Amino acid sequence: VPHPHPPAAPASRATGSPEAGAAGVPASYAAAFYDRDPRLVARELLGAVLECRTPEGTAGGRVVETEAYLGPHDPACHAVAGRTRRTWHLHGPPGVAYVYRIYGMYWCVNAVTLPEGVGSAVLVRALEPLAGIPLQRARRGHPRRDADLASGPGKLCVALGITGALDGTPLDAGPLTLRPGPPVADADVMVTPRIGITRAADWPLRYVVGASPHASRTPRAFFRRPYIPGVDDL
């Protein structure tokens, strides 16, 4: 039986959106939320709800894993190549989706951070499926466990039906939305190196809800430690 819609949360950090819910919980993040250091945005997006509406239906889930890509000074960030057609929206205003194709066959979705021209973002790497689970299961070829539906950036885009058509679309309205969810405590957040990159491979910029079975696997050789406010984002 599908998980019920996630409960509204007292997300004090997510303020300023125009349409607040009955409990005072914003229906989306304000632009200022994304106009900050991507490390801070990556950590705070844990617990948020990503949802994609398509003609087939609506599918979404709770964010349990993110990575920060800091900008042109980050060797692993696509911004190192400058503002090209591919990375156009990565360099655009914050609060917009940057969707790119990887390895010729999968899509990955990011939330753009910092002001226009910087080229930084947060990669959404895994979801705990919440909405439209039958649709997600069909798109993913009916895996045994729901924990295999969206436990990786490519899987997540397949499960939700996210493609390059959504590159450059805002995240506070439209078919692809990201909104506040129940906050995740600092003690539940683990920090590790980023997955699948060769440059800056030792930078601690991956944020995971440590106890979640819905996150992607952390390689055995990776260091992992609790998130430390003021150290990991300042």
Next chain:
DNA sequence: TCTACGATCCTG
């Protein structure tokens, strides 16, 4: 449970 590898194609 873990590691190794091929698929597949746009970008610079």
Next chain:
DNA sequence: AGGATCGTAGAC
């Protein structure tokens, strides 16, 4: 040429 990945095969 190589990549912000995934599924499968094979070892243990």
